[in-house]
Amino acid sequence: MNILITLDSNYLWPLRVMLTSLGLNNPNETFDIYLMHSRLKQDEIEALDCFVKKNKMQLHVVEIDDHYFNEAKVCMHYSKEMYYRLLAHKFLPKDISRILYLDPDILVLNPLREFYETDLTDYLYAACCHKKIALKLVNQLRFTFHKIYNYYNSGVLLINLELVRNNVDENEIFAFVNKYHNRLILPDQDVLNALYSGKIKGMDETQYNYDARLYLYYKALTYGKCDMEYVINNTVFLHFCGKKKPWNKRYIGPFLSLYKHYEKWARILSE
């Protein structure tokens, strides 16, 4: 399976934790990890490559020329990495038909093959809508782009590369950002939703993009079905959304002990 990651140096450690959980819970799969970056140092990449090998995965480094996105000058106050997952098809090998983008602030708790093989006929992407969080954002954006009905989280994004190659145009994205950059809140996610919302297949968020802040909300919403037992045994992607991250001091939450557990294994695999 193909996994896409894009990050800067600040996320190298959480990335290891994510990859550790991916490997431990998918022991019989082979993974090709495509790393898109422009600013990582050579020794950082070498260390990551070594770690990925220990996880029995293969790392493919896709370096993006730092000047590549200079034409999108108006958005220089956003990180350039925001474009990587939307324009990955321009830089990835042409024989790859699909790839799964994963944020590094994710734990993979269960086998992901079923999600990876989601039927994407006529869809550019598969992703999940964080209904509770989305309401606010959708309402804010609705005034601008009346086509938005759902607001998808772009942290777990299954990409139908074959279709994307013919339908996602970098000029359209640059023009959009150029025009609306004052109104965008979460740049890459807003672009994804404003331009391609109708072409995204919606998936169950408690399984495929569980927001770790919303444990009590999910549990109440499902009349208790989505409890801790359910999450540990069914949730594939547990996403530590928001500013407070479990690898930082002072984080609290019901999944902290689990996260620290995977951090420990990442540390053991790093030795």
Add this chain to the structure above:
Amino acid sequence: MNILITLDSNYLWPLRVMLTSLGLNNPNETFDIYLMHSRLKQDEIEALDCFVKKNKMQLHVVEIDDHYFNEAKVCMHYSKEMYYRLLAHKFLPKDISRILYLDPDILVLNPLREFYETDLTDYLYAACCHKKIALKLVNQLRFTFHKIYNYYNSGVLLINLELVRNNVDENEIFAFVNKYHNRLILPDQDVLNALYSGKIKGMDETQYNYDARLYLYYKALTYGKCDMEYVINNTVFLHFCGKKKPWNKRYIGPFLSLYKHYEKWARILSE
């Protein structure tokens, strides 16, 4: 290493979880598991034996004649199993010099060799004192047995069998229970503390018998040092003391996600 377990049918599942955590976090050790029981059914023992083998451990079943403790008639309202850890030396092979008793409501989070090899010269046991919980119990018992200074938790009990064989006498225990049974709160633990408190080597409770209910207390007591990071990387025995157990519905607590994680692995190993 020798591990002693004593239980009835109600704890067969948590026992599997405990053994799973023991194996996963001590991958290079060999364990001989001694199961003392009198009431397990043959098919329960066979299933457990199969599970233990999958964990690459060896099970030794020590069946206690159900009539054995009939002479201690006065205590029939306590479970007979309460005597097993105190009188294990009468039933275990004579060539074993030490054994570690573990309650089934424990997760083993880290390597236990250092604890197992604790110097026990002149000590019958090594155990931990739950200082916060103990205060109340010590005060209650102090009126009866003025020798008690510390009140040790018997859920993690390293037993110096060589010394115990010559110093722990079943008749003394029966006589004690006979005399004081009206005043005992937690029978086996009270007997251990009242009779042998002075011969127990006290160990650090945050490492070797961490009470899962006391996360915030331990953290405050150590000025933040004993946080989740510390527990996951240093605590060897995480003990789910008290009536509320993490394998039951409605349990809440900071270690629930971790417990469910180990339950999942126990289930996978059970398949």
